[in-house]
Structure formats: C-alpha cells, structure tokens
Amino acid sequence: MTTEEQLTMPIEVGQLIGRVEQYKQGGYRLVQIGCTKIGEVYEINYSFDKDFVFRNLRITVTGDTEVPSISGMYWGAFVYENEMHDLFGIQVRGMNIDFKGNFIRTSIKFPFGAAIPKGEQP
Amino acid sequence: MTKQIIIPFGPQHPVLPEPIHLDLVLEDEMVVEAIPSIGYIHRGFEKLVEKREFTEYVYVAERTCGICSFIHGLTYCQGIEEIMQVEVPERALFLRTIWSEYSRLHSHLLWLGLFADSFGFENLFMNAWRIRERILDVMEQTTGGRVIQGSCKIGGVRRDISGEKLGQMSKDLDSIGQELEELTNVFLRDASIKHRLKNVGVLSRDDAYSLGAVGPTARGSGVSLDMRKTGYAAYGKLNLETVAENDGDCYARCVVRCRELFTSIDLIQQAVRKIPDGPTDVKVTGTPDGEYFTRSEQPRGELVHYLKGNGTKFLVRSRIRTPTLTNIPPLVKMLQGCELADVPVIVLSIDPCISCTER
Numbered sequence: 313m314t315t316e317e318q319l320t321m322p323i324e325v326g327q328l329i330g331r332v333e334q335y336k337q338g339g340y341r342l343v344q345i346g347c348t349k350i351g352e353v354y355e356i357n358y359s360f361d362k363d364f365v366f367r368n369l370r371i372t373v374t375g376d377t378e379v380p381s382i383s384g385m386y387w388g389a390f391v392y393e394n395e396m397h398d399l400f401g402i403q404v405r406g407m408n409i410d411f412k413g414n415f416i417r418t419s420i421k422f423p424f425g426a427a428i429p430k431g432e433q434p
Numbered sequence: 435m436t437k438q439i440i441i442p443f444g445p446q447h448p449v450l451p452e453p454i455h456l457d458l459v460l461e462d463e464m465v466v467e468a469i470p471s472i473g474y475i476h477r478g479f480e481k482l483v484e485k486r487e488f489t490e491y492v493y494v495a496e497r498t499c500g501i502c503s504f505i506h507g508l509t510y511c512q513g514i515e516e517i518m519q520v521e522v523p524e525r526a527l528f529l530r531t532i533w534s535e536y537s538r539l540h541s542h543l544l545w546l547g548l549f550a551d552s553f554g555f556e557n558l559f560m561n562a563w564r565i566r567e568r569i570l571d572v573m574e575q576t577t578g579g580r581v582i583q584g585s586c587k588i589g590g591v592r593r594d595i596s597g598e599k600l601g602q603m604s605k606d607l608d609s610i611g612q613e614l615e616e617l618t619n620v621f622l623r624d625a626s627i628k629h630r631l632k633n634v635g636v637l638s639r640d641d642a643y644s645l646g647a648v649g650p651t652a653r654g655s656g657v658s659l660d661m662r663k664t665g666y667a668a669y670g671k672l673n674l675e676t677v678a679e680n681d682g683d684c685y686a687r688c689v690v691r692c693r694e695l696f697t698s699i700d701l702i703q704q705a706v707r708k709i710p711d712g713p714t715d716v717k718v719t720g721t722p723d724g725e726y727f728t729r730s731e732q733p734r735g736e737l738v739h740y741l742k743g744n745g746t747k748f749l750v751r752s753r754i755r756t757p758t759l760t761n762i763p764p765l766v767k768m769l770q771g772c773e774l775a776d777v778p779v780i781v782l783s784i785d786p787c788i789s790c791t792e793r
Binding site (some may be wrong): 315316318341342343344346347348349350357359364366368386387388390391395398409411414415416417418423424 | 469471472473474476478480481516643644645646663664726727729736738740742750751753755759760762763764
C-alpha cells in the first residue's frame with residue numbers, strides 16, 4: 313500500500329467560495345468535483361492537489377439546495393459542475409459554461425439522483 | 435466587425451475514433467471560441483456499483499476503457515486495498531507496474547499512429563501500429579487478453595510471469611527500442627511534421643496548471659505532473675525521470691509521448707531486474723468500509739477513482755475521474771485563436787479517450 317494522506321474538511325455551503333479561494337491563492341490545482349448520494353442527501357467533494365498533497369472539501373446538501381459555481385476561480389470546473397447537474401440534478405448557480413442539462417445526454421433524467429422507477433432501470 | 439459563423443466539429447469526424455462534439459465559433463478561418471459537448475455514449479458504469487459486488491466490480495472498472503483497461507483495474511483494486519488495509523505481495527506490485535508500462539507503450543503507439551494519420555502520414559501510422567502489435571502480443575501472452583487483461587484482482591494479480599519469460603520480454607524490448615528509435619526520429623526530425631505541429635495549439639504553463647491539464651498535455655507545457663512519482667505499485671522502487679517539454683504546442687506533446695516510450699521500456703527493464711520472488715496474491719476477507727481517492731498515471735494522465743464503502747459487499751459510490759475529462763478545458767483554451775484546418779490535429783494532440791470519459 314502507498315497510503316496518501318488525504319484530508320477531508322466538511323464545510324457549509326456558504327463557506328465554499330471562501331475556502332476554494334484559499335486553495336486557489338495557495339496554488340492548488342482542481343483535481344475533481346464529485347457527488348455521492350447518501351440516502352436523501354448529497355455529498356459533494358471538491359478535491360485539490362499541490363505537489364502531491366491532496367486536500368478535499370466536502371459539502372452536504374439536499375436535492376433542492378443551490379450550490380455556487382467555483383468556475384469563476386477554476387475555469388475548468390464547468391465540466392464537473394455540468395456533470396453533477398446532469399447526473400444528480402444538483403442545481404449549480406453561476407457556471408461559466410452552462411449546458412442547461414445537455415452536457416451528458418441520458419435516457420433517464422438525473423439517473424444518479426432520484427430513485428429510478430422499476431422498468432426504467434438499466 | 436467580422437461576421438462570426440459556427441461550424442460543428444464532430445461527433446463523427448475522420449480523425450475521431452469516438453464521438454465528441456465541438457461548436458467552433460469562427461471569424462474568417464480563425465477559431466475564436468470552442469464549446470465542447472460530450473455525452474453521446476455515456477454508459478453509466480458508475481451506477482453498476484450498486485449491482486455488482488466489490489470483488490466483481492474490478493471487471494466493470496477494467497471495461498471503462500479499451501486502451502488502458504489494465505490501469506483502470508489496478509487503480510480500482512488499489513483503492514479497495516487501501517480501504518481494507520490489504521498488504522499486496524511485492525511481486526504482484528512489480529507485475530502490475532510491468533503491465534501498466536506495457537499499456538502505456540501500446541497506448542502511446544496507438545496515439546502516434548492516429549496522430550500521423552491526422553496529418554496525412556499514413557505509412558507512419560502503419561509503422562507505429564506494426565510495432566504496437568508486438569506489445570499487444572506480449573500482453574496477450576502474459577495475461578491472456580489483448581484489450582481487456584483481467585489480470586488484476588483485489589489482493590494481487592491473477593497470473594504470474596515466469597523468470598524465463600520476463601528475461602525474454604526484456605530482451606525483446608531492446609529490439610523494440612531500436613525500432614522505436616527509427617519511428618520517433620521521423621516524428622521528431624521530419625521538417626514537414628515540425629512545420630505542421632510547431633506553434634500550433636499552444637497551451638502556456640500557467641494555463642495548463644490552472645485549467646487542470648494532466649499527463650502529456652500538462653507535461654508538454656512544462657508542468658511535470660506524474661502520479662507515478664507518488665510511488666504506487668512498484669514505482670517507488672524504480673528510478674523514474676519525468677519527461678517534460680516547455681513549448682506547450684502540438685509538437686511538444688508529441689515529443690513527450692515519444693520520449694515516454696523509452697521511459698516505459700526502461701521502467702519495465704528495471705522492474706524485470708528487481709522483481710522479487712514470492713506469492714502474487716493474498717486472500718482478502720471482509721468488506722470495504724471507508725473511502726479513498728486512489729490515483730494513478732494513465733497514458734493520458736492522472737486517473738482518479740473515488741471509492742466509498744459502507745461495510746456491505748456493494749460499494750456506495752465509485753466515481754471515476756478520467757484524464758480526458760479534465761483535459762477538455764485545456765483543449766478549449768488551445769483551440770482559441772487557431773486556424774480551422776489545425777483543429778483536428780489539436781484535438782488529437784490531447785489524445786482524447788471518449789470511452790473513458792463516457793464511463
């Protein structure tokens with residue numbers, strides 16, 4: 313095993329922009345944004361790296377929470393934010409490129425979000 | 435003000451083996467903006483984690499990509515092993531490293547062929563793929579599969595390679611190296627190739643870093659980002675010199691991949707010399723309870739598998755962040771200001787793997 317030290321910091325949605333700004337100022341690159349459905353809530357991980365130091369911010373939101381976009385600081389974040397919207401139905405406010413649900417085309421709307429009715433499952 | 439027109443590029447295009455679409459906003463022949471669009475073949479592999487036990491999911495993870503399938507399997511197994519605190523035998527780690535570097539060799543040769551074809555060098559394309567066949571033959575002989583190897587499992591590997599075979603592989607790599615010298619000399623020295631690639635699709639070092647470029651796309655712009663430096667598998671026991679170029683153009687990205695072919699040969703030969711005897715797997719009991727972001731270096735760059743288990747045999751989440759997905763914003767930047775005729779070459783220069791991206 314080559315265990316990497318991976319710190320995950322749970323934060324409130326309102327703290328997100330400020331915390332991400334700190335990583336940006338600190339010279340971290342954005343590694344990924346990923347969403348996980350846990351019961352009725354969604355965990356969203358924002359991962360950063362600088363010289364192989366891996367850091368993770370985590371917000372936990374409900375399906376109707378509007379999450380601010382970080383694409384103003386990390387321009388490339390639009391791929392993850394659009395993905396998060398198209399697969400999970402997370403509303404992201406202020407994306408630099410908003411595909412309005414057409415970044416990833418799926419036959420079932422938000423397949424990773426709400427429970428998929430029987431008969432429509434893959 | 436010059437009139438702007440929008441030209442659709444893809445999803446079907448002669449240089450694209452897989453579908454990606456770009457809306458190119460043009461002023462005369464110059465691209466002023468490129469808007470990417472993917473999602474034509476999204477397969478929802480990550481969703482399958484709810485229906486496949488964590489031991490079976492390695493087969494799904496491998497099928498994320500038909501080019502670097504082994505590295506997907508390795509990365510997934512590595513993540514589960516981290517969560518479950520499984521100590522993998524050293525011989526298995528070396529074998530994983532050897533197969534990873536064979537994957538890189540065949541992927542880079544595949545790309546060199548496609549790249550040559552994109553700028554009209556069909557004979558060079560055939561030569562690159564002829565050498566690639568020798569690499570695929572070894573993959574098949576040692577794992578049983580040319581495309582999907584299926585040799586990685588949680589706790590180690592399914593197959594061993596005999597000492598005699600390893601010696602033969604190392605010897606064969608000497609002659610493959612000579613053929614690669616001839617092949618890469620054309621890519622690196624031919625005046626018309628240089629003319630076609632130099633100063634085309636330039637990505638500055640700052641842009642590469644801030645836009646999240648990884649792999650040869652980042653290293654071609656002087657960002658020496660290589661996950662093998664973290665020492666996963668057996669990389670920590672091998673001497674690895676990261677290849678980087680500073681010009682940030684299509685030629686620089688091509689040079690990086692050409693030079694990395696020789697790095698891979700060197701790493702395999704080092705691994706063959708250093709591989710210890712011993713078992714190739716350990717018995718794994720229990721179920722994963724915890725989470726981990728596992729990272730590796732695919733031929734196209736940093737690969738991330740986020741795995742989260744809750745103590746049952748089904749994982750809660752498998753999230754795969756592929757290098758091509760994160761190389762899309764840098765691609766958009768490269769395309770701004772380029773000539774329409776250069777778009778196919780620039781798109782190919784990031785070595786896009788859409789099947790990975792559409793996992």
